Amino acid sequence: MAKAEFRCPACGSTIRVNATGLGMSINCLECLTSIQVPRDARIVEGADTPPPLEQKVAFEKSRSFEPQRETPYFQSTPQPKQDDSYKDGIGLIVPYRNGYALAAYYCGVFGLMPCIGIPIALAGFILGWMGLHFRHQNPESRGAAHAWAGIILGGLSLLGHAALIVVLALTS
Numbered sequence: 001m002a003k004a005e006f007r008c009p010a011c012g013s014t015i016r017v018n019a020t021g022l023g024m025s026i027n028c029l030e031c032l033t034s035i036q037v038p039r040d041a042r043i044v045e046g047a048d049t050p051p052p053l054e055q056k057v058a059f060e061k062s063r064s065f066e067p068q069r070e071t072p073y074f075q076s077t078p079q080p081k082q083d084d085s086y087k088d089g090i091g092l093i094v095p096y097r098n099g100y101a102l103a104a105y106y107c108g109v110f111g112l113m114p115c116i117g118i119p120i121a122l123a124g125f126i127l128g129w130m131g132l133h134f135r136h137q138n139p140e141s142r143g144a145a146h147a148w149a150g151i152i153l154g155g156l157s158l159l160g161h162a163a164l165i166v167v168l169a170l171t172s
Helices: 053-065 089-093 099-110 117-137 144-171
Strands: 003-007 014-018 025-027 034-036 042-044
Touching (some): 099 117, 099 144, 117 144
Antiparallel strands (some): 003 042, 025 034
16 A cells, blocks of 8 residues: 655654555644644555554654553544534524423423413423523533523413413302
């Protein structure tokens, strides 16, 4: 397999990588500087050409300084994982990751319906507290406003239904 050979601009050590890695970002094994493999690097022919001895020694040195970190011979720079679910406007309004809060909101709204709203309002009240608890454990999930809306609407609906039942019981 062909290898690309070049020198690290920071420390001057010779680095050999797979020729398929031209243009990619890697870490120098000696100084751990993040560098880009030049596209015009010298191509060395040969199957599985081992890296120079000083590269192997530098690899062992880098592992001894940070035992929890593995520095492979050829490493592309990892891209940070981005959370795209909240980039659009809807993602900021609707808490996709907090189902309890979302369900509490809808149960609180539908709990305002007369007669059949009692169990739905109770579910909204309970789910609202569960949504707040989930939000506390997972801050990136959002949904505190929906959970509070479910608690408030569910509680008001329960109080309204209880008052309606008391009024109907006293008038009959």
